[in-house]
Amino acid sequence: QVQLQESGPGLVKPSETLSLTCTVSGGSISTYYWSWIRQPPGKGLEWIGYMSYSGSSNYNPSLKSRVTISVDTSKNQFSLKLSSVTAADTAVYYCARLRITATTSAFEYWGQGTLVTVSS
Amino acid sequence: EIVLTQSPGTLSLSPGERATLSCRASQSVSSSYLAWYQQKPGQAPRLLIYGSSSRATGIPDRFSGSGSGTDFTLTISRLEPEDFAVYYCQQYGSSPLFTFGPGTKVDIK
Numbered sequence: 001q002v003q004l005q006e007s008g009p010g011l012v013k014p015s016e017t018l019s020l021t022c023t024v025s026g027g028s029i030s031t032y033y034w035s036w037i038r039q040p041p042g043k044g045l046e047w048i049g050y051m052s053y054s055g056s057s058n059y060n061p062s063l064k065s066r067v068t069i070s071v072d073t074s075k076n077q078f079s080l081k082l083s084s085v086t087a088a089d090t091a092v093y094y095c096a097r098l099r100i101t102a103t104t105s106a107f108e109y110w111g112q113g114t115l116v117t118v119s120s
Numbered sequence: 121e122i123v124l125t126q127s128p129g130t131l132s133l134s135p136g137e138r139a140t141l142s143c144r145a146s147q148s149v150s151s152s153y154l155a156w157y158q159q160k161p162g163q164a165p166r167l168l169i170y171g172s173s174s175r176a177t178g179i180p181d182r183f184s185g186s187g188s189g190t191d192f193t194l195t196i197s198r199l200e201p202e203d204f205a206v207y208y209c210q211q212y213g214s215s216p217l218f219t220f221g222p223g224t225k226v227d228i229k
Contacts, residue, residue: 035218045165045208047218060216094164105212106155106170113164 022095143209
């Protein structure tokens with residue numbers, strides 16, 4: 001069974017860079033697409049971006065200028081960096097395995113999520 | 121940008137009743153690329169339906185999805201106690217590539 005686990009600081013200061021890592025177990029990261037999604041407290045879900053093991057990527061235009069997603073196949077991990085954060089970036093951040101084919105697309109497996117608060 | 125609207129915002133039902141949740145898109149969405157998720161408090165979303173009508177692995181057959189174009193429906197034939205949760209629809213294909221609806225909360229009447 002594929003499992004994903006987010007890790008990283010729970011508190012980030014305004015204007016700094018948020019950095020999170022997702023460790024994948026029960027399957028190789030060298031296939032599929034790997035994505036980050038966030039959910040502000042009490043609100044809905046926002047897709048941040050994805051990267052494939054081969055390096056193709058796509059980001060939400062609303063965040064594109066501040067986001068970098070990278071994959072480390074040697075560690076079976078992928079990471080999120082979000083720069084110049086503000087209080088509006090406070091959210092639960094989820095990592096997820098994304099399946100995209102010619103006939104379907106869905107976020108199949110999710111991490112448990114990690115709350116990141118932006119505050120001085 | 122394709123905007124997804126879900127209705128009702130809250131659905132109050134009793135166990136054993138049928139739940140019908142609606143997801144409407146501002147533009148046509150390929151039925152291949154419409155998915156539904158369930159989220160319980162303090163938990164991550166769980167994939168229920170992909171391709172508008174295919175159940176994900178391990179999802180009971182009381183969950184079914186249908187629809188095409190701009191109108192999609194998630195039906196729970198008989199509500200079990202563990203089905204009371206928030207349900208999100210999600211589309212793929214229009215920039216931003218992935219968007220979610222605001223959710224429908226199914227709570228106990």
